[in-house]
Amino acid sequence: MHNAAARIFCVTYLALLTGCVTVGPDYQRPVVDTPAAWRFEEKEARDLANTAWWDQFNDPVLNGLVRTALDENKDLLIATARIEEFFGRYFSTRGDQFPSAGGSGDAFRQRLSEKGLTRIDGKNNPYNEYEAFLNGSWEIDFWGKFRRATEAARAELLGTEEARRTVVLTLVSAVAAAYLDIRALDKQLEITRRTADSRKDTLELFQLRFQNGIISEVDLSQAESEYEDALARIPDIERAVGQTENALSVLLGRNPGAIPRGLTIDELALPAVPTGVPSELLERRPDILQAEQALIAANARIGVAKSLYFPTISLTGAFGTVSTDLSNLFTAASRTWNFGVPV
Structure with a gap:
């Protein structure tokens, strides 16, 4: 009983210590000087920043194209899928x-060599063996390695979400442009x-004037040149x-084709662009x-790297039964167990 109590105390003590030590620096946002107040009405600025700015053009067709791009664009779908990937990494x-x-x-039948090093005197050969085990392990996060790794994974997840937002803004801007x-x-x-x-009409007029001898052939040639130049454009x-329609079709996630x-x-309608917006908006x-x-993720991984200088402390254990007779598998005599604290 004394040994069991001592083991329980040690495990409890180690578990309590897991929240006491976290190596590595905590992230501190760099200080940046920004204006103390807005130079114009704050509500106006927030309304402008939160709006779907492409709506300000008042073109239903443009709004429909933006919605299509947000639903079908392949780069945006990839960015969204990466968020799900990093969700999995975080958890x-x-x-x-x-x-x-x-x-x-496990259940198996085995025969041992009668000439080998392992003696089989008094044993059935071949013989059956049945095993059932439950096992567990816990690496105690004494130095904060896993907490720092979780912090880094969380930052990477949030960074992936911001990357998706970047794709959205870039996509909408490209579609509108x-x-x-x-x-x-x-x-x-x-x-x-x-x-x-217009130049065709002018050319026809010059041809009539040339036919009547009013102008020279040089004037007629100049009118023909201007007309051909307009046609060539x-x-x-x-x-x-x-080409621009094809590029926009790619942004919409469809084959090249005509754009409505x-x-x-x-x-x-031209969107209103306010002046005097402070750098805080960045x-x-x-x-x-x-x-x-x-x-933030790189800062957290400093703690992960520093924790590798210190020993890891784990708790492991297993409990199960082993028997050569299936009917005796779950009897008290068939039980086997082990536990340890590897470092």
Whole structure:
């Protein structure tokens, strides 16, 4: 009884010590000087930062394209899947802080050599053997290795979420920019075609004047050159429209094809861009937040590395039964057990 009480006391004492020591530095956010107050109404700034800014263009087609990209874009789907991956890594790492348990069972028939080193006098040969075991182990986190690893895994998970937000912002910006480029090219194409039609009318007028001897052939050649120049610009613009449509189709997660049109470039409402926004707003940028989480993870892994300088302390144990007769497998005489404190 005395030995059992001593063992229980030692285990309890070690368990209490697991929360007392954590090697490695705690993360401290670097101090950055920022303005003490907003230079304009805070509510206005927060409303602007929290809004779906592409809605301010007042183009339902653009809004639909953004929604399609958020649902179908392959890069965004990959970023979302990586969050699930790092969720698994986090819970796997965190699980190392707790005891692990397992069980096994075995049944086999074996024959030993009668000429070998192992004597088989008085034994049945071959013979049956049945085993059933429960085992457990717990590496006590005395130096905070697993706590620091969990801290790093948590930061990596949060960094992955910020990476997904970065993909979202980049994707939405790219979709909106490509759509505006298409509408600008449409306007340019429209103007170029009107210019070609106008120069065609001018050329026809010059041809009549040349036929009547009013102008020289040089003036007629100049009018023909300007008309041909306007016509030559149309294929280049049409090709640019097609290339931009193809690029936008890739962002939408679909095969290259035509893109629906909404408001013209002149009808789109320009979003309001406030001035005087303090640098504190940069803390909401996902790429900056992702970089900070990477810094937190690296800082936590310093503690993991330092903990390797110290010995590990574990508790292991197993309990089971072994018998050559299945009917005696769960009798008291068949029991076997062991425990230890490996260091």
